[in-house]
Amino acid sequence: MDYRHAAADVLFGHEVLSNSVRGLYIEALVYNSVSRHGKVDWHYVGLNWGPWDLQRGSHAEDNRVRFQVKVSAEKQLWERQAPARTFSLGWADTNELPGYFLADFPRDLVGEIELTGYRCDFFLLAWHGPHPLTGAPVRRDDQSDPNAYDYFIVPASALTAKSLGVRAVFERFQKPIDFSGLPVALNDAADHFSQEHRPTPPDASASSASPAS
Numbered sequence: 001m002d003y004r005h006a007a008a009d010v011l012f013g014h015e016v017l018s019n020s021v022r023g024l025y026i027e028a029l030v031y032n033s034v035s036r037h038g039k040v041d042w043h044y045v046g047l048n049w050g051p052w053d054l055q056r057g058s059h060a061e062d063n064r065v066r067f068q069v070k071v072s073a074e075k076q077l078w079e080r081q082a083p084a085r086t087f088s089l090g091w092a093d094t095n096e097l098p099g100y101f102l103a104d105f106p107r108d109l110v111g112e113i114e115l116t117g118y119r120c121d122f123f124l125l126a127w128h129g130p131h132p133l134t135g136a137p138v139r140r141d142d143q144s145d146p147n148a149y150d151y152f153i154v155p156a157s158a159l160t161a162k163s164l165g166v167r168a169v170f171e172r173f174q175k176p177i178d179f180s181g182l183p184v185a186l187n188d189a190a191d192h193f194s195q196e197h198r199p200t201p202p203d204a205s206a207s208s209a210s211p212a213s
Contacts, residue, residue, distance in 0.1 A: 016075055017143045023071045026126050027053050029146045030069060030182060037183035040190070045110060049100055051092075051119040056190045059111025065190040068120040068156075072166060073143055074129030085132060085166040087125050089159065092116050118156040121193055124186070125152040125169055127176075132167040150176035153189050 011021050027046055031054055035042040038056070040063060046053030057063030070087045093116060101113070113119050126149040129138050140148035152173050170176075177185050 012144050014144065015142045016077055017073075018077055022073065022143060023069060025144070026071050026146060026149070027069045029179075030054065030124065030186075033179070034183045034186050038187040038190075040187075043109065045105070048104060049098070050105065050110070051098070051101060051113055054124070054186075055110070056187070057194070058109045060108035063194055064111055065122070065193050066120040067122045067124050067153075067186070068118065069124045069126065071126045071149075072128070074138070075141075075143070085129070087123075087164045087166070087169070089118060089123065089162055089164060091162040092119055118159070120156050122156060122189055123152075123154045123159070124182075125154060125164075126150070127152075127166050127169070129166070131170065133170050146179045149179065151179065151182060151185075152176060153185055155189075155193075 011018075012025050017025060024047075027044070031042065031044040034054070035044075040057050043055045043058070044053070045055050046069070052066040053069045054067040056065045056067075068090060070089065072085065072087050074085065092114075097113065097115065101110075128143050128149050130136060131150075138148065139150070142148055152169055154169070154173055158172075
């Protein structure tokens with residue numbers, strides 16, 4: 001018996017996924033897709049309660065770029081009259097780093113993290129539901145289909161709140177990205193971030209110049 005396939009069918013083989021597994025499901029599919037593209041290695045660090053989920057590059061190579069994946073869906077397993085159309089952004093108020101992070105995460109890979117804040121460089125937001133501005137219906141009803149979601153790549157530096165409404169995402173940021181376009185879009189975002197935060201090399205001509213007499 002293929003136990004992994006049987007478990008996957010129970011957890012993910014439904015049109016409406018549980019909140020407890022939907023995020024992990026999308027994280028895994030995004031990682032599987034993006035890790036096969038680009039010249040820099042991708043890492044899935046979220047499984048071990050990582051402060052972020054996906055990472056391109058490493059601290060040791062000075063090219064680390066961190067992504068938190070946040071998923072929200074209008075249709076839930078329970079009935080509710082007013083669906084919560086928000087993304088919880090996981091802002092950390094604590095002044096201490098998680099003990100498991102200090103003990104279990106390889107420092108050459110993940111490096112250091114902030115004491116407070118979002119603890120990532122980007123959010124990848126995935127929304128399953130109707131378009132909040134136009135009312136256009138959801139792409140597909142099946143939440144186990146990654147093509148049914150609208151995706152947004154949002155710089156953490158552009159945010160200040162602990163949560164963000166779905167409508168605000170559509171109003172403030174670029175048009176949604178298709179799942180098929182995520183590998184290119186995620187690598188482009190990481191490239192631009194790396195270029196903007198690359199350490200400025202010393203001026204070789206200045207360092208080699210002779211001191212004035």
